[in-house]
Amino acid sequence: MNPDKFGQQIKEVSQRSQLLQNRVSESPLRQENLLSQAFEELSTALEELRVAEEELRAQNEQLAIAQEQVEAERLRYQELFEFAPDGYFVTDTYGKILEANRAAAILLNISKKFLIGKPLSNFIPQEERSAFREQLLRLCDLERLQEWEIRLEQRKGHIFDASLNVTTVRDREGKPTAWRWLVRDITARKQAEEKLRAIQLQNMQLQEVARIKTQIMSVLSHELRTPLNSILGFSQLLLRRYYHLFPPELRDMVERIANSGKHLLALIETILDFSRLETDRLELKLQELNIVELVTATTEELRCLAEQKNLTLVLHSNLQNPRIINDPIRLQQVLVNLVSNAIKFTDTGGVFVEVQQLNHNRVALMVKDTGIGIPESELTNIFGEFWQVDRSTTRKHGGVGLGLAIVDKLVRLMRGTITVESKLGEGSTFRVELPREVSQL
CATH class of the missing domain: 3.30.565.10 (Histidine kinase-like ATPase, C-terminal domain)
Structure with a gap:
C-alpha cells in the first residue's frame, strides 16, 4: 500500500472523530445515539486501519525480499567484477579511476587503495600520454571502442603491451558520465606475432634465395651444356675417325675426355631436371x-x-x-x-x-x-x-x-x-x- 493512501485513511478517521465530537457538543440530548454512532464509526475506521496495516506489512515484506535480491545481485556483480581474470576500470569522463578490480591492480602492480582516484594517464608512458588524452576526447562521441592497443607502464616502470575495450556510460539525456574499461595484457600475443612476422620474412627470403639459386642453376647449366656438347662431339669424332691411328696413350686420353664429358653432361642434365621441377616447368608426357x-x-x-x-x-x-x-x-x-x-x-x-x-x-x-x-x-x-x-x-x-x-x-x-x-x-x-x-x- 502506498504510504500516502495510509496517511489519508488516518486523516479520514480523525475527521470523523472531530465531526462526532462537534455533533455531541451541539445536541446534548442526542448523546446516547451519537455515542453509539461514534463507536460504530470508530470500529469501521479501525477495521480499515487494520486492513491497511496488513497491506502495508505485506508490501514491506515484498520490499525487503526485493532489497535482498538487489543486494545479492550487487554482491554477485561485485564478485564478478572483483575476481574477473581481466582488468576492469570505471573512470569518469576525465579518465580518473573510480573503480578497479583485483586483476587491474595486479596488471599495474599497485594496491587498489592507491589506484582509486588516480588518472589513468599516469600509467601511460610519458611520450605517449598526449596521444592518449586526444583519444579520450574522442571517446565522448563513441559508444564502444574495441581492441585499442596501447602500452601501459606499471608502478615500477615496467612497460607492457595492452589491449583496451572501452564502453561509454550515459545518463538519461544521453550525456557521457563515465567509461568502463576492460584491460588485457597482450605481451605474449605481440611476441608471438613478432615471431610469426620474422618467420614469414625468413620464409620470403628463403624462397627468394631458392628462386635465385634455381635460376642460376638453370642458366649456368644451359651455358655449360653448349660448349660441353662441342667437346663431346669432337672427342667422339676423333675416336671414330682416328682411333686406329692414335698410339695407345693418346687413345686413352681421348677416351677419358669423352667419358668425363658424358659424366659431366649427365650431371648438368640432372641439375636442369631439378631446376625444372623446382619451378614447376616439367610436365609429364603420359x-x-x-x-x-x-x-x-x-x-x-x-x-x-x-x-x-x-x-x-x-x-x-x-x-x-x-x-x-x-x-x-x-x-x-x-x-x-x-x-x-x-x-x-x-x-x-x-x-x-x-x-x-x-x-x-x-x-x-x-x-x-x-x-x-x-x-x-x-x-x-x-x-x-x-x-x-x-x-x-x-x-x-x-x-x-x-x-x-x-x-x-x-x-x-x-x-x-x-x-x-x-x-x-x-x-x-x-x-x-x-x-x-x-x-x-
Whole structure:
C-alpha cells in the first residue's frame, strides 16, 4: 500500500472523530445515539486501519525480499567484477579511476587503495600520454571502442603491451558520465606475432634465395651444356675417325675426355631436371605402358654396373595387370636413380627390385639393397637437395646429391609417395607407390 493512501485513511478517521465530537457538543440530548454512532464509526475506521496495516506489512515484506535480491545481485556483480581474470576500470569522463578490480591492480602492480582516484594517464608512458588524452576526447562521441592497443607502464616502470575495450556510460539525456574499461595484457600475443612476422620474412627470403639459386642453376647449366656438347662431339669424332691411328696413350686420353664429358653432361642434365621441377616447368608426357617390361629393361641396362662389383641383381614381379598410364621416360628416371644408388652404395650382397600390386588402383616399386645403410638421424633429410650421408662419399661415388631429390619431386608429380627404411650397415629399402593412371592437373 502506498504510504500516502495510509496517511489519508488516518486523516479520514480523525475527521470523523472531530465531526462526532462537534455533533455531541451541539445536541446534548442526542448523546446516547451519537455515542453509539461514534463507536460504530470508530470500529469501521479501525477495521480499515487494520486492513491497511496488513497491506502495508505485506508490501514491506515484498520490499525487503526485493532489497535482498538487489543486494545479492550487487554482491554477485561485485564478485564478478572483483575476481574477473581481466582488468576492469570505471573512470569518469576525465579518465580518473573510480573503480578497479583485483586483476587491474595486479596488471599495474599497485594496491587498489592507491589506484582509486588516480588518472589513468599516469600509467601511460610519458611520450605517449598526449596521444592518449586526444583519444579520450574522442571517446565522448563513441559508444564502444574495441581492441585499442596501447602500452601501459606499471608502478615500477615496467612497460607492457595492452589491449583496451572501452564502453561509454550515459545518463538519461544521453550525456557521457563515465567509461568502463576492460584491460588485457597482450605481451605474449605481440611476441608471438613478432615471431610469426620474422618467420614469414625468413620464409620470403628463403624462397627468394631458392628462386635465385634455381635460376642460376638453370642458366649456368644451359651455358655449360653448349660448349660441353662441342667437346663431346669432337672427342667422339676423333675416336671414330682416328682411333686406329692414335698410339695407345693418346687413345686413352681421348677416351677419358669423352667419358668425363658424358659424366659431366649427365650431371648438368640432372641439375636442369631439378631446376625444372623446382619451378614447376616439367610436365609429364603420359601414355599407356607395360610397367613390368619397363622395369625389366631398365634393370638389364644396369646389370653391368652390378656385375662390375660382383653384386647380384634380382627382379621379381607380382602384378596381375602390368598396363598403367604414366610417363615412361620419367618413370625410368626414377627407377634408374634408385637402382644405381643401391648399386653404388653396396659393396657386398646384392640389389633386389620388385613390382607389386597394392590394389586395382595402385602399384608399388621396391628397391632393396644390402649396402652401407643410412643413419636414423638422417632419414628425414634423405630427399633434400645436395644431401649426402657422408660428404666423403661424394668423392668416392660421384654425384651432386640431387638424385633422390629429383626422385621425390617426380614421384610427387606422378601423384605417388616414396618412403625409405634403413639401418646403418644393413642396407636400405626404397618403396614407391603410384596410381595406375596418372592424370595431369
